[in-house]
Amino acid sequence: MACIEKIYSVSALLGSSACNGNCAFCAAKELKKVAPADNMMPSTFKSALRLSARYGGWSLSLTSSGEPTCSPLAVTNALKDYQEVAREGAYFPNVNLFTNGILLGSKKFCDKYLPLWKRLGLTAVAVSIHEISEDRQAKVYGIVRYPKYSEIFSNIRRHGLQCRATVLLRKGGIDTPESYKTVIEKLKRSGCENISSWPIGNPDSTRNESTPSRLNLFKIRLWLKNNALLCHGHVWGGGVYDYKGTLVRITDYVTKHDPKKDYVRQLVVFQDGTVAYSWIREGAICFKT
Numbered sequence: 085m086a087c088i089e090k091i092y093s094v095s096a097l098l099g100s101s102a103c104n105g106n107c108a109f110c111a112a113k114e115l116k117k118v119a120p121a122d123n124m125m126p127s128t129f130k131s132a133l134r135l136s137a138r139y140g141g142w143s144l145s146l147t148s149s150g151e152p153t154c155s156p157l158a159v160t161n162a163l164k165d166y167q168e169v170a171r172e173g174a175y176f177p178n179v180n181l182f183t184n185g186i187l188l189g190s191k192k193f194c195d196k197y198l199p200l201w202k203r204l205g206l207t208a209v210a211v212s213i214h215e216i217s218e219d220r221q222a223k224v225y226g227i228v229r230y231p232k233y234s235e236i237f238s239n240i241r242r243h244g245l246q247c248r249a250t251v252l253l254r255k256g257g258i259d260t261p262e263s264y265k266t267v268i269e270k271l272k273r274s275g276c277e278n279i280s281s282w283p284i285g286n287p288d289s290t291r292n293e294s295t296p297s298r299l300n301l302f303k304i305r306l307w308l309k310n311n312a313l314l315c316h317g318h319v320w321g322g323g324v325y326d327y328k329g330t331l332v333r334i335t336d337y338v339t340k341h342d343p344k345k346d347y348v349r350q351l352v353v354f355q356d357g358t359v360a361y362s363w364i365r366e367g368a369i370c371f372k373t
């Protein structure tokens with residue numbers, strides 16, 4: 085049995101389950117059931133931050149069972165909690181907000197919230213990308229129009245925040261080396277130079293009908309290996325590459341907790357107050373309220 089030496093990051097769910105998208109493959113149904121109506125974080129959020137920081141954690145990711153920007157007060161409250169523990173020394177150099185990006189196309193929305201969130205410690209906004217073109221991205225999200233990627237990233241950058249993208253590899257969407265290369269080059273032209281990617285799957289890490297074929301995933305990894313320089317690997321698999329000056333990270337959707345390992349990829353703070361060693365919480369409970 086190994087002792088835990090490192091807890092790399094914290095991922096926390098926030099807000100109500102409200103969402104301005106309507107994706108056919110939305111996997112958040114179970115998580116939505118415990119989303120609170122008061123926009124507050126569970127008390128275990130601050131404990132998880134302190135614990136991860138003590139074990140060398142450097143990255144905090146804020147996400148939601150809906151769309152976090154549809155619960156802006158919840159984002160503000162989560163960042164206020166973070167500020168409190170950061171002042172005590174539990175500081176995270178990377179604080180990322182994960183979003184579908186729809187509201188980030190609005191200059192008015194960005195002017196209202198991004199300066200406040202930046203003051204409270206936010207460092208980057210990560211936009212989920214499912215398709216190369218904005219028209220097809222709109223179809224995936226079940227909306228009429230999706231903002232231009234360049235508009236979104238220019239709104240984020242104007243407020244001094246890092247522009248990040250999460251490319252979701254999906255069968256019939258971005259699922260070949262060719263489409264992967266095209267989307268990376270488009271995102272780079274649109275002002276985003278820090279891209280993470282992983283295949284869509286079930287929250288328990290199993291494959292589903294949207295997961296690209298194993299062969300195509302292998303070809304995408306091989307393409308990266310042959311066309312980019314490996315900057316560093318991840319102990320849980322995958323790594324970060326330099327592709328013509330753009331950071332491209334490829335990894336798995338979730339990592340199952342292995343009690344024999346001496347590291348934890350991320351602590352996950354669920355909205356019922358449970359803190360788990362993984363998104364797959366069965367057999368991975370760290371503590372509860």
Ligand code: SF4
Nearest residue numbers: 103105106107110150
């Ligand atoms: S944007 Fe996210 S939460 Fe909203 S419907 Fe799509 S997958 Fe579900």
